[in-house]
Amino acid sequence: MFVALERLINLQDGYRRTFRVAGRELLLLVVEQQPLLLENRCPHQGAPLHNATLSGRVLRCARHGVEFDLHSGQPLNARCPALSRFDLAYDGDRIGIDV
Numbered sequence: 001m002f003v004a005l006e007r008l009i010n011l012q013d014g015y016r017r018t019f020r021v022a023g024r025e026l027l028l029l030v031v032e033q034q035p036l037l038l039e040n041r042c043p044h045q046g047a048p049l050h051n052a053t054l055s056g057r058v059l060r061c062a063r064h065g066v067e068f069d070l071h072s073g074q075p076l077n078a079r080c081p082a083l084s085r086f087d088l089a090y091d092g093d094r095i096g097i098d099v
Helices: none
Strands: 002-007 016-021 024-031 034-039 053-055 058-060 067-069 089-091 094-098
Touching: 002 016, 002 024, 002 089
Parallel strands: none
Antiparallel strands: 002 094, 016 024, 024 034, 053 058, 058 067, 089 094
């Protein structure tokens, strides 16, 4: 089942918004014109990522400073699991997720 999150026309670099889908808190970002969907939770200690800083394709958790490469999801400066990322789906002029 497709769950629409946003209209494609609204997705510009710097876009950042959270959504709750199937009991999960998700974060939709647009980085270098590429939409990315990840769990709004740092795998280091569970802090929300919606207020993380972004430098290029590096996302830095505001709570403990753990940095993640958004291309791979892998941590750059700590030993912890990778970011939980989700495949995006498209339906007409909408972007979303298949659940």
